[in-house]
Amino acid sequence: MNKILIFFVLFLFTIVACDKDSSSPASESGMNNNTGSAGSMSKFTFNGNYLYVVQGQFLQVYNVVNAASPVLKNTIDLKNNAVETIFSNGTNLFFGTQNGMLIYGLSNPQSPDYLSTYTHLVSCDPVVVSGNLAYVTLSTGTRCNRGNNQLEVIDISDVRNPVLLRTYTSFDNPKGMAISGNYLYLCDAMEGFKVLDITDPMDIQEKSTLPSVIAFDVIAKNNILTITGKDGVYQYDCTDPLNLKFISKINVQ
Amino acid sequence: MILKLFLFFISVSMSFFLVSCRDKDNYMNVPEEVQGYKPVYFDTSQNIFSLVYSTAPMPVQVAGKIYIFKNFLFVGEPGKGVHVFDNIDPANPVPVAFINIPYNFDIAVKDSIMYADTYMGLVVINISAIPDIQVLQFIKSLSNSSTGTPPLPGENTIFNGTRRISSGKIYFECVDFSKGVVVGWESATLRKPKCYQSTN
Structure with a gap:
C-alpha cells in the first residue's frame, strides 16, 4: 500500500512541476547565469552581451561584454512614444506599447531591425512570448481608458506577420504575466492573481485565483513566483501550479 | 430644455477634463484639505x-x-x-x-x-x-521629459491598487519648474490645491 502511495506521489511530481526554464522575461534568453531576471513590466532586458534599454520612444543598445564598462553602441527610434515594456526570446525583441506590440529582429544584436507591428486598441501593458505564441494583456490604466481589459494570444510563427488567434475578455484589469511550462500566471489587479492553463491556447482555462494578491507583475523562476503589488512582495511555491503555496511576504509600510 | 441644460453641463464638465491646471482655487469646490500628490524635484545642477x-x-x-x-x-x-x-x-x-x-x-x-x-x-x-x-x-543619454502632472494609477508602475477611480479628480501641487525638473510624485495632504487632473 505504502509503495503505491509513494509511486502515486512521485507520479504527481512528474506531471506538475513548474518548469525551471520559465519564459519570464529575463536573462534566460541570454543563456547566461550571470544575468538576473526581471518581470514582464521591465524596460530592460539582456540578450547575449547586450543590454537593451527602453527610454521614452528610443531603444538603447549597450555592449556589456565587460559588465563594469558598458558601451552605448546604438540608439534606435522606435517611432512610438508609448513603449512600456521589452521582452527578449533570444531571437527577437518584443515591445509592449500603448497601441500594440512591436517586433524587432536580433540577427544583428547591436542593431535590432524592425520586423512588424501588431496593432490593438489604445491600451496599456506588456507582452510575454513562449514558442510561437505571444501573450499580450491590455488593461485600462487611467491614461489608457479607451482600451479594453483582455488577454490576447498572437501567433508569431511569422514574426513579420503576427496574427491574432484569440481574445479572452473575462478579466478585470490584467497586467504583468509570467509563463512557466503550460501555465500563465497573470496579475489581474483587484481581481487577484490568476493561474491559467495555456496547454490549448485556443481554450485557455482559468484554474485558480489568489483573490487577496493584488498585483501588477510577477517573475517565475526556480519553482518560485515572486509577485509585486499593492500590499508588498509575495513569494509562492509553484511546484504544483494548481496548488500554490505561500512562502513569504515583504510588507509595504 | 432640460436636455439642453444637461448637454451644456456635460460640455462644461468635459472642458474641465481637457485642462489639468486651474489658476483659481475656488473654481470647483476645491477642498480645504485633500489627499493628493506633490512633485519631487531634481536639481539638475547636482552631481x-x-x-x-x-x-x-x-x-x-x-x-x-x-x-x-x-x-x-x-x-x-x-x-x-x-x-x-x-x-x-x-x-x-x-x-x-x-x-x-x-x-x-x-x-x-x-x-x-x-x-x-x-x-x-x-x-x-x-x-x-x-x-x-x-x-x-x-x-x-537622452533627456527624460519632465512631467507637469502626477502619474496616474498604473503609470510608471506606481500602483495604488485603486480600481479605476470614479471620483473624477486627482489633486496635486502645481509644478514650479524653477525648482528643477520633476522626477517623481509623492502622496501628500494638500491645502486648497490649485491643480488637478481628471481620471475619466
Missing part, C-alpha cells in the same frame, strides 16, 4: 554620483518593479531607488540595504554590476560587496 548611495534598509513604501539576481531580490521604490533583500531563504527575505537612485524605475544586473535608469541616463553600480556599493559610471 549624480553624490545622489547614488546605499543606506541601511528602509521600509518599502510602494512596491515597484521586482528583479532577481542570484540570491538577491530587488524591490523598486518607484522614483527613489531599490530595496535589496537577501533571499537565500525565500521564507525569510532579509533586508540588506536601500540603494538611493533618484528617478529610478528599472534595473538589470549582470556579473554583480547593476544598471539603473535615472534622470538623463544610466548609472552603473558595482554591488558585489552589498551593502557597500561603488558607483562606476554615469552614461548620459
Whole structure:
C-alpha cells in the first residue's frame, strides 16, 4: 500500500512541476547565469552581451561584454512614444506599447531591425512570448481608458506577420504575466492573481485565483513566483501550479 | 430644455477634463484639505554620483518593479531607488540595504554590476560587496521629459491598487519648474490645491 502511495506521489511530481526554464522575461534568453531576471513590466532586458534599454520612444543598445564598462553602441527610434515594456526570446525583441506590440529582429544584436507591428486598441501593458505564441494583456490604466481589459494570444510563427488567434475578455484589469511550462500566471489587479492553463491556447482555462494578491507583475523562476503589488512582495511555491503555496511576504509600510 | 441644460453641463464638465491646471482655487469646490500628490524635484545642477548611495534598509513604501539576481531580490521604490533583500531563504527575505537612485524605475544586473535608469541616463553600480556599493559610471543619454502632472494609477508602475477611480479628480501641487525638473510624485495632504487632473 505504502509503495503505491509513494509511486502515486512521485507520479504527481512528474506531471506538475513548474518548469525551471520559465519564459519570464529575463536573462534566460541570454543563456547566461550571470544575468538576473526581471518581470514582464521591465524596460530592460539582456540578450547575449547586450543590454537593451527602453527610454521614452528610443531603444538603447549597450555592449556589456565587460559588465563594469558598458558601451552605448546604438540608439534606435522606435517611432512610438508609448513603449512600456521589452521582452527578449533570444531571437527577437518584443515591445509592449500603448497601441500594440512591436517586433524587432536580433540577427544583428547591436542593431535590432524592425520586423512588424501588431496593432490593438489604445491600451496599456506588456507582452510575454513562449514558442510561437505571444501573450499580450491590455488593461485600462487611467491614461489608457479607451482600451479594453483582455488577454490576447498572437501567433508569431511569422514574426513579420503576427496574427491574432484569440481574445479572452473575462478579466478585470490584467497586467504583468509570467509563463512557466503550460501555465500563465497573470496579475489581474483587484481581481487577484490568476493561474491559467495555456496547454490549448485556443481554450485557455482559468484554474485558480489568489483573490487577496493584488498585483501588477510577477517573475517565475526556480519553482518560485515572486509577485509585486499593492500590499508588498509575495513569494509562492509553484511546484504544483494548481496548488500554490505561500512562502513569504515583504510588507509595504 | 432640460436636455439642453444637461448637454451644456456635460460640455462644461468635459472642458474641465481637457485642462489639468486651474489658476483659481475656488473654481470647483476645491477642498480645504485633500489627499493628493506633490512633485519631487531634481536639481539638475547636482552631481549624480553624490545622489547614488546605499543606506541601511528602509521600509518599502510602494512596491515597484521586482528583479532577481542570484540570491538577491530587488524591490523598486518607484522614483527613489531599490530595496535589496537577501533571499537565500525565500521564507525569510532579509533586508540588506536601500540603494538611493533618484528617478529610478528599472534595473538589470549582470556579473554583480547593476544598471539603473535615472534622470538623463544610466548609472552603473558595482554591488558585489552589498551593502557597500561603488558607483562606476554615469552614461548620459537622452533627456527624460519632465512631467507637469502626477502619474496616474498604473503609470510608471506606481500602483495604488485603486480600481479605476470614479471620483473624477486627482489633486496635486502645481509644478514650479524653477525648482528643477520633476522626477517623481509623492502622496501628500494638500491645502486648497490649485491643480488637478481628471481620471475619466
